[in-house]
Amino acid sequence: MKLLAIETATTSCSAALWSDGEVHEAFEPVERRQTERILPLIESVLTEAGVTRVQLDGVAFSHGPGAFTGVRVGTSVIQGLALSLQVPVVGVSTLAACALEGANAMHTDEAVLAVFDARMGEIYLGGYRFRDERLACLVEDGLYPPEQVPDLSGHVWQGVGSGGVYADTLGQQLPLRGAWRTDIVPRARAVARLAAPRLIAGEGVPAEQAQPVYLRNRVTGGAVR
Numbered sequence: 001m002k003l004l005a006i007e008t009a010t011t012s013c014s015a016a017l018w019s020d021g022e023v024h025e026a027f028e029p030v031e032r033r034q035t036e037r038i039l040p041l042i043e044s045v046l047t048e049a050g051v052t053r054v055q056l057d058g059v060a061f062s063h064g065p066g067a068f069t070g071v072r073v074g075t076s077v078i079q080g081l082a083l084s085l086q087v088p089v090v091g092v093s094t095l096a097a098c099a100l101e102g103a104n105a106m107h108t109d110e111a112v113l114a115v116f117d118a119r120m121g122e123i124y125l126g127g128y129r130f131r132d133e134r135l136a137c138l139v140e141d142g143l144y145p146p147e148q149v150p151d152l153s154g155h156v157w158q159g160v161g162s163g164g165v166y167a168d169t170l171g172q173q174l175p176l177r178g179a180w181r182t183d184i185v186p187r188a189r190a191v192a193r194l195a196a197p198r199l200i201a202g203e204g205v206p207a208e209q210a211q212p213v214y215l216r217n218r219v220t221g222g223a224v225r
Contacts (some may be wrong), residue, residue, distance in 0.1 A: 088204025115163025
């Protein structure tokens with residue numbers, strides 16, 4: 001099976017190909033340039049893997065939460081690809097992709113708290129654990145003031161993502177382990193790994209059903225940094 005995945009929802013841009021368990025990725029830290037860079041990255045990763053678009057069995061994208069413009073770009077690109085190729089789409093939480101990147105980078109199977117700075121004095125937050133090749137959701141993705149997060153006392157968390165600017169505030173409310181990793185961002189390779197088993201299980205949807213997840217009714221172009 002061959003699955004193309006993209007990530008454009010935060011401060012970087014990436015495309016990845018999952019081909020029978022092997023993952024190829026093209027990644028660039030290009031904040032606010034996703035519109036111009038995502039298509040060249042898609043072509044780059046397909047060329048590297050020696051795969052054409054018509055060989056794809058499905059496509060996937062990080063559906064949010066994230067920066068409004070980035071989420072919208074990703075949704076539009078993936079809908080266009082799915083429509084032209086007549087393949088199903090899998091949407092993946094951007095916070096889940098970031099948590100998986102964190103679990104891999106820190107070589108941990110313990111609880112990972114993925115948090116993005118959502119601006120306007122709020123954060124996007126989701127809690128996950130990657131164990132036995134499965135990512136389990138411990139806390140559903142949500143939008144919160146950093147001083148009013150859900151009760152997370154059931155786990156000792158390792159924090160990742162741009163929400164680390166609120167690490168001190170968060171640390172007063174929940175147990176944190178080690179330094180906050182603000183350098184960890186969601187990437188298409190994580191989106192591909194999370195989407196592949198779902199595509200195999202038949203959970204893909206038609207292009208028109210692939211929708212963004214903003215978590216905020218009022219959104220702005222620079223929602224995440």
